[in-house]
Amino acid sequence: MDKLVIRGGKPLKGEVRISGAKNAALPIMASTILAHGEHTIERVPHLRDVMTMGRLLANLGAGFHFEDNKTILDCSKINNFEAPYDLVKTMRASVLVLCPLVARFGRAKVSLPGGCAIGARPINLHLMGLEKMGAKIQLESGYVIAKANRLKGASIYLDTITVTGTENLIMAAVLAKGTTILENAAREPEVVDLANCLIAMGAKISGAGDSVIEIEGVDELKPINNYRIIPDRIETGTFMATAGITGGDLVLKDCKPEHLDAVIMKLKDAGVVFKETKKGLRVIGPERLTARDAKTIPYPGFPTDMQAQFMAMMTVANGTSVIKETVFENRFMHVAELKRMGADISIEGGTATIKGVEKLKGAPVMATDLRASASLVVAALCAEGETVIHRIYHLDRGYEKMDEKLRHVGADIERITS
Ligand code: EPU
Numbered sequence: 001m002d003k004l005v006i007r008g009g010k011p012l013k014g015e016v017r018i019s020g021a022k023n024a025a026l027p028i029m030a031s032t033i034l035a036h037g038e039h040t041i042e043r044v045p046h047l048r049d050v051m052t053m054g055r056l057l058a059n060l061g062a063g064f065h066f067e068d069n070k071t072i073l074d075c076s077k078i079n080n081f082e083a084p085y086d087l088v089k090t091m092r093a094s095v096l097v098l099c100p101l102v103a104r105f106g107r108a109k110v111s112l113p114g115g116c117a118i119g120a121r122p123i124n125l126h127l128m129g130l131e132k133m134g135a136k137i138q139l140e141s142g143y144v145i146a147k148a149n150r151l152k153g154a155s156i157y158l159d160t161i162t163v164t165g166t167e168n169l170i171m172a173a174v175l176a177k178g179t180t181i182l183e184n185a186a187r188e189p190e191v192v193d194l195a196n197c198l199i200a201m202g203a204k205i206s207g208a209g210d211s212v213i214e215i216e217g218v219d220e221l222k223p224i225n226n227y228r229i230i231p232d233r234i235e236t237g238t239f240m241a242t243a244g245i246t247g248g249d250l251v252l253k254d255c256k257p258e259h260l261d262a263v264i265m266k267l268k269d270a271g272v273v274f275k276e277t278k279k280g281l282r283v284i285g286p287e288r289l290t291a292r293d294a295k296t297i298p299y300p301g302f303p304t305d306m307q308a309q310f311m312a313m314m315t316v317a318n319g320t321s322v323i324k325e326t327v328f329e330n331r332f333m334h335v336a337e338l339k340r341m342g343a344d345i346s347i348e349g350g351t352a353t354i355k356g357v358e359k360l361k362g363a364p365v366m367a368t369d370l371r372a373s374a375s376l377v378v379a380a381l382c383a384e385g386e387t388v389i390h391r392i393y394h395l396d397r398g399y400e401k402m403d404e405k406l407r408h409v410g411a412d413i414e415r416i417t418s
Pocket of ligand 1: 023026092093119120121122123124125126127160161162163164165190304305327328329370371398
């Protein structure tokens with residue numbers, strides 16, 4: 001298993017090009033199931049999760065080709081409707097094939113994802129919505145088996161805001177007979193990107209980005225041609241954190257700052273300076289960060305996917321900060337690892353209290369999930385001495401060439417492959 005060795009203390013300086021968004025690429029790849037023919041998608045990040053989605057689609061009978069961040073998917077010959085446990089257990093987002101399969105082929109068998117490191121993460125709302133659209137759903141030996149003739153439009157209220165749930169139900173509705181209204185829908189930019197891609201395929205969707213989305217079903221969609229994925233806002237935020245914590249000066253190219261309003265406001269409050277330049281967004285870290293509180297909430301609130309990285313910043317800030325995690329029930333796995341590096345953090349329920357220390361010290365630590373791993377990288381970049389981060393396959397699931405990008409802006413970082 002690969003590990004990263006980071007010798008911290010260097011301010012990062014230079015330019016970083018932001019990659020395409022993982023969490024937009026995954027549903028958009030799944031959405032190609034909805035139309036017969038060859039689809040091309042651009043700015044697809046080269047990540048383990050993207051390759052897993054490609055393998056899953058290939059397993060269904062699709063052609064999958066990936067080169068230079070361009071993906072070609074040929075969905076003319078889909079002849080298998082099962083997402084097996086072996087693939088779903090490595091990536092929960094596999095559940096995104098459920099609704100497109102039922103919408104186009106009238107059937108799907110998808111392994112239930114099960115819990116994961118950050119919480120129980122049920123998919124009851126995906127299933128409730130699909131059932132409301134007329135699908136018959138059975139749970140059998142750990143699998144969801146869904147069948148329908150043609151789905152029909154329905155009014156669906158989501159009790160909890162769910163990103164992939166909203167995406168799955170949009171994909172169910174685009175080929176349904178009649179109109180679907182999704183209420184309390186997720187408003188994340190990745191949901192909007194999926195909707196824009198589907199609209200380009202011929203779908204009729206309005207309201208994506210608001211909490212009520214209306215979808216009028218059509219009989220058929222056409223394949224997507226050269227659709228370009230939005231930049232990854234969480235990768236962007238993570239690089240902001242690296243500049244902020246090291247007192248660095250980075251220019252983030254190809255990013256969309258408007259997708260990070262809550263993060264930018266919070267980091268500005270903590271002392272980070274932002275400047276829009278012709279080349280991109282310049283991010284300048286202060287000599288020492290100021291402690292600030294944060295609470296995660298669905299978009300446009302402060303993202304749960306930035307909580308761990310923000311906490312890493314707060315470990316060395318001046319003062320005490322309180323961070324509340326409200327989206328997932330167990331998303332503090334990084335705390336024990338940050339403490340190994342000298343952070344002063346206590347947890348009670350979903351609330352972490354962080355007393356800023358003068359310095360972190362390098363230590364061997366373990367990556368436990370994707371964003372927890374990113375927080376360890378952020379912390380290690382400012383820590384005194386050497387940090388060895390084990391199990392970085394988590395990081396490779398969601399960050400394209402992170403170590404290379406960091407090295408390019410002056411980080412002392414080495415990947416040890418074993
Ligand atoms: N929930 C339910 N029932 C459902 C669906 C969700 O109770 O049927 C609950 C979850 O248990 C959770 C909350 O709703 O407490 C929100 O979960 P959501 O469904 O929004 O999460 P997700 O769609 O599974 C996506 C991202 C995550 C990101 C969350 C929240 C993708 C592929 N994944 O997950 O990304 O943290 O939204 O923004 O889009 C990551 O990239 O590291 C990552 C974990």
